[in-house]
Amino acid sequence: EAAVTQSPRNKVAVTGGKVTLSCNQTNNHNNMYWYRQDTGHGLRLIHYSYGAGSTEKGDIPDGYKASRPSQENFSLILELATPSQTSVYFCASGDSGAPYEQYFGPGTRLTVL
């Protein structure tokens, strides 16, 4: 199974501060994704990437930036964190060809005070 890791696993940030969440995958997948999971909303797509150097907006990109410096790494950046961004964030990777399975990391629990 694909290995996807995330760091940090837990993060407490202050309102207005900058937060960077990191994701690494070791299976040479082209596509990577950032989701957030909230009670009542389920999992929602924030940003995704189809290869090194690319980032695309998902369904809820406002307040987030993404960076894909290499095939293996995909970061989610909160330039000015707000309490509404308190959530659990999941990174996933998947190949661009069939089968189109996605593999998820363990998640990062972010609390913005």
Place this chain on the structure above:
Amino acid sequence: EQQVQQSPASLVLQEGENAELQCSFSIFTNQVQWFYQRPGGRLVSLLYNPSGTKQSGRLTSTTVIKERRSSLHISSSQITDSGTYLCAMGLSGSFNKLTFGAGTRLAVCP
């Protein structure tokens, strides 16, 4: 907007009973993936089943594309099956982005 509806929202079983979880889609899809999640835990991929029937151990998924639905059957439930089951759909050619349902929360009691 793509939508995924899951039913039931929650389910309580006695150990050994079978469970049938349902997922319906607002559009035709060629990507269906079922996940399992413990509270606060990682999403674990159970089955990727874009069409037809697939089995993995005690799990059987059936996806009927023309009816825009998929089901997950859990046979002989165990206490360790307790958790949330998520269904997700996507479209190949759109970078395989997934849209998730709200999940079915399963509790298996002794």
